[in-house]
Amino acid sequence: MMNLKEKVYTVVKTIPKGKVLTYKDVAKRAGRPRAYRAVGNILNKNVDPKVPCHRVIRSDGKIGGYRDGTVFKIERLRKEGYLK
Numbered sequence: 201m202m203n204l205k206e207k208v209y210t211v212v213k214t215i216p217k218g219k220v221l222t223y224k225d226v227a228k229r230a231g232r233p234r235a236y237r238a239v240g241n242i243l244n245k246n247v248d249p250k251v252p253c254h255r256v257i258r259s260d261g262k263i264g265g266y267r268d269g270t271v272f273k274i275e276r277l278r279k280e281g282y283l284k
Contacts, residue, residue, distance in 0.1 A: 204232055208242045215255040218281040222259045240265065255282075 202210070207230035215221055221229075223236040223243075230239070236259075243253040244267050254276045258264040266273035277283045 204230060204235060204238060205242050207231060208239050209246070209248070209251045212243070212251050212253055212256060215252060217252075220255045220257050220277070220282055223256055223264070224259050226256055243267075255280075 208226055211221075211226050211229045223239045224233075226239045227233055227236040232238070239256070243251075243256055244265060246253050246267065254266060254273045256264070263270055263273055263277070274283060
């Protein structure tokens with residue numbers, strides 16, 4: 201059985217380029233709808249480039265944090281066509 205971290209990474213790996221999910225969406229899809237803060241903490245520790253955690257944003261539409269810095273997250277989302 202997968203732990204929450206594995207479930208979160210599995211969900212985030214399915215987010216297509218140019219699209220985003222919220223931390224809450226990821227928590228729901230991972231089977232733990234109220235664990236959205238845990239999702240943020242898990243993604244903040246991610247070092248695997250195969251897990252596109254820059255594609256996860258806050259429910260209010262704001263970008264949210266990013267391990268490599270918010271500016272880098274915005275830049276990556278722009279390159280993928282999510283932001284203009």
